[in-house]
Amino acid sequence: MTAPLLDIRDLSVSFVQGGRETLAVDRVSLSVDKGKTLALVGESGSGKSVTALSVPRLLPSSAYHPSGVINFGGQDVLKMNEAALRGMRGARVTMVFQEPMTSLNPLQVIERQVAEILELHGMRSETARRDRVVELLEEVGIPNPRQRLGAYPHQLSGGQRQRVMIAMALANKPDLLIADEPTTALDVTVQAQILALLDRLRKTYGMAMLFITHDLGLVRRIADDVCVMQRGKIVEAGPAARVFADPQHPYTKALLAAEPSGAANPTPPNAPVVLETENLRVWFPIREGFFRRIVDYVKAVDGVSLQLRAGETIGVVGESGSGKTTLGLALLRLVSSQGPIVYMGSRIEAKSRNEMRPLRRDMQIVFQDPYGSLSPRMSVAEIVAEGLELHRPDLSRDARRATVAAALKETGLDPATMDRYPHEFSGGQRQRIAIARAIVLEPKLVILDEPTSALDMSVQAQIVDLLRDLQKRRDLAYVFISHDLKVVKALAAQLIVMRHGKVVEAGPATEIFADPKNEYTRALFAAAFRVEAEG
Structure with a gap:
């Protein structure tokens, strides 16, 4: 052998x-x-x-x-x-890592980064290196490879950056x-x-x-x-x-x-509408010339409408760049937008920062990366209590610690660990800390922006169960943003599928998962659930 x-x-x-x-x-x-x-x-x-x-x-x-x-x-x-x-x-022996943005040099163009590998291992001719870089980029599926030689990493999509990493790994035909x-x-x-x-x-x-x-x-x-x-x-x-x-x-x-399993919590009968918007738009201007005149717009969110009730989850799905996160930030008034945003019966799109401040307690967000969203210099108690200090100044120090302890316990963490720092916890525990920080203020609305994508499958399942349980007990309204359709299927009662800033399909999640009408939705589902079919 x-x-x-x-x-x-x-x-x-x-x-x-x-x-x-x-x-x-x-x-x-x-x-x-x-x-x-x-x-x-x-x-x-x-x-x-x-x-x-x-x-x-x-x-x-x-x-x-x-x-x-x-x-x-x-x-x-x-x-x-x-x-x-x-x-x-x-x-x-070569390696391709998880996050290409941390592996690629942001200050060097793609050609230089791939060619460097070739030069280090003996290819002296600049012309030969350039031809080999073009060949490699073409081989890994970069469109118009010769035109992309001068591109910087931030000018490529996540998938294209990973293709560049693969091109670098294959440059010298490794074993x-x-x-x-x-x-x-x-x-x-x-x-x-x-x-x-x-x-x-x-x-x-x-x-x-x-x-x-x-x-x-x-x-x-x-x-x-x-x-x-x-x-x-x-x-x-x-x-x-x-x-x-x-x-x-x-x-x-x-x-x-x-894998995450189960079904979305049923929406309580006669549940009040927490949030709604109609024809919401977030357009970023493209400026050119000496006078920086507007020549076009990036239509990040282009005519999105939704209605969310207490105790209900709307799943927002789509590929990177589809406008999911921008939509979530616009709903919280964290980016400028056009169109009505109605929160608990009142329009908020025109409110000033000071007018929005009392509402911030009721509108919270949980981010994707539990490593980046928690300050490494603050203890867990300080992280979770930060919002209380701003929105509940009447609480004494002991009362704040008791409230923090209750929030940690509710999210499955030991209150005795509250004086530890984030680096002392696993990824799943850190995401629970982020959720505790959000619910400690007893909000009515929580935007969840890819909260499980950085986690192991078993931890994903635990977080999904936790979110469902918290929603049931607190009657929380969720906007759940994700590209992971298996997680969305386990959480969302309503579904919005976005592409290029527009809604291509929307409605009850069970109906769309059972019979998607739009070609793009079918392609997303085919990519996500092919493994189940094969298994």
């Missing part, structure tokens, strides 16, 4: 910080054959990325390997000197591609395109792929074999078809059952 391209045996990884040692990977063994895809699956903190980063030895200096061998192409990577490692990285959550931040349609692209390129180049994800649905589409990790150990491994058909370990079974 041919030896595997990558063969890891008894690998352990420890981190030493402040005299304290943490074992992140515990005697892991796996192998990847040439031309095959191995998926490394598990929740955040399971050790997936640490295992993968050990292969090109990209772990920080605080990490070391108490045991193990990483045999790549007949050489032990852990014994390689720096010169050998430089020759391997970017040439024989092994490590893809670390490469589709997590992408829309369902773009996600499907990137998965298909990776699989096609793997076959074209005959390379092996180590695919890291927390989403088992993606594994069904792309992997030959699967290793399931929990707390630094591999708890189950085998052919993907077998693991999905007959999982053996309780953790694997739990992961497979972890």
